[in-house]
Amino acid sequence: MSMQAPTYLRSSALDRSLQKTRGDINLSTFALLFSEMVQYSQNRVDNIYDLQTKLSDLGHHVGTRILDLYFLRVAKDKREVRLTPMLVFIQKTFWKFLFNREADNLEQHAQEPNVYYIIERECLVNKFISVPKDKGNLNCAAFVAGIVESVLSTSGFKCKVLTHQGNRGTTYVITFAQSVMDRESRLDTK
Template structure:
């Protein structure tokens, strides 16, 4: 009798501040695969599919950033460009993928373009691309996460994912207003 009155604990009853750690990769792979298939059935070409994945990623990035700050109990967020990018490369990437991104670089001639590089992209690891969709890059989802995090933090930008010999490169192209704001902060 006593066991029937005891309420079962569910995932929804758990605190957002406590975490067990890693997500199950097979569960993630299944969910992500379903998301790609869902998106694929609603678009006409690969460019639109990658844009849809990026849009999903933006929504995830906004929510995961809030969850990150809730879990670490930190109220202060970065307001400068370089510390924000280093935060994404080291701290936020580790929160998402349990490791840091491999490299962060600035474009040699363009002050508003940065590259975040990872050798092995988790979302591309579980996807086999059919021959008719040869240039599909599912890392657009992660590019959307990065864009969501940066735009929510007042660093307006556009992020694209490119697959190359070094792995996946996320090209972060900041709005001119972000660079101007950074210049004003440097002059103070």
């Protein structure tokens, strides 16, 4: 004679509501998962540039889904349509949604109005990766750059996001397409 578990004990993660949040994930679990993603990607590329591109592509997939989840759980129907409020949303609100803290700084390039920087003193994804000497300039923050690029592009702000590691920490260099800047100019004149 076999006993069946009651229905309420057989639920899975797929049965739970998307509206409810469970809180923070375990940091060591994230570190292990991310490390495995880097190793998996590293085994399928020939150089560091391709590895960072692969990590960025993985970030693209994650970014689209996280943006949808954010609006489903938190913001409902409120989406930014202007460039500056969208960048502030990413730097403060969305970064906090992802990493439980805001990005450290948001700046605009002095001479190029279509280039912005999000600066993070301590990048979470770089914290758990020990880079071998032969891969000295690997920046795993390309994954986060892919997330940011996906969020902006999905929201109608076509751009390219690259990372730079320097004295100030990790800098995400966001270069917007000319069509985005033209739209901003038209909205400014209305």
